[in-house]
Amino acid sequence: MTTIITVTSGKGGVGKTTTSASIASGLALRGFKTAVIDFDVGLRNLDLIMGCERRVVYDFVNVIQGDANLHQALIKDKHCENLFVLPASQTRDKDALTEEGVEKVLKELEHQGFDYIVCDSPAGIEHGAVMALTFADQAIVVTNPEVSSVRDSDRILGIIQSKSRRAIEGREPVKEHLLVTRYSPKRAAEGEMLTYTDIQELLRIPLLGVIPESEVVLQASNQGIPAIHQKGTPVADAYQDAIGRFLGETHPLRFVDYEKPGLIKRLFGGK
């Protein structure tokens, strides 16, 4: 059985590609045969985040249009044994992703014995984003603790509930997960930022994890190594916990509480 996971958000720049890269890598590290597909046709970036940009020869649209076979287009990841990347095309033709074409590629991956297919959605609610969620079994909605991101997440949830195949065919609905990213426990504690419980209350879907705001994410993308490989950092640990929860394990939330520095620390401790 192949499970299709769509990573989506509505709003851009909230961490969809970072999350896709880390979730796909994390699943592969756990031994699952995993493919991660970039659906952002025209603005491909997953290849950079995964560090395989110089090995792109064929892409998703080439496979859909029959110019290459899937085997030629899949790029084997450098860091994980069971992980493959399918890059997006840089074509400007927005309609290059046809529903039949996407379905054909997903079916073929299923035949090849993939356990998980992670679909990295483009921002927005246009064709590419809809294609990325059409075949989803599960959806990870990436949300920042910020008004526009929360509102857009709610919009995209509505689209999942109306336009996914599961919804249209009246099957069991897409399983939705909330992943809060760029979270600052300090600012949340001080009332400057929505807390993760606020966001969960507003969106009313189960919380998969909270990824703290961190310099590590930029350092990871600079090097083309998914953040989950930055061992020992809160970001990597938070992604590992999220993957554990996704697989049904229970992990207490970490990196969400802020401890106020004591008086002495405040007087002498600098920061």
Add this chain to the structure above:
Amino acid sequence: MSWLSLIFGEKKSTASVAKERLQLIIAHERTCASGPEFLPDLQKDLVAVISKYFPVNPDDIKVGLEKQGNYEVLEVNIVLPEGR
């Protein structure tokens, strides 16, 4: 947030303002999103059916969904051409 603001009365935290605003707008957008997506299609179909019997301007058929308490009222308003 400093101790001064604690003494001189605290303004509401910006996060709670954000939450209240989101509660309102999300509730509003959810009620708008549930249903009316089919309204444009319904309107098109109605125009097609009615034009079979007499000429009618697509703009003369208005379809709307209104919420009145616990009921939803589907309102279809058709203006017949004059001088038939």
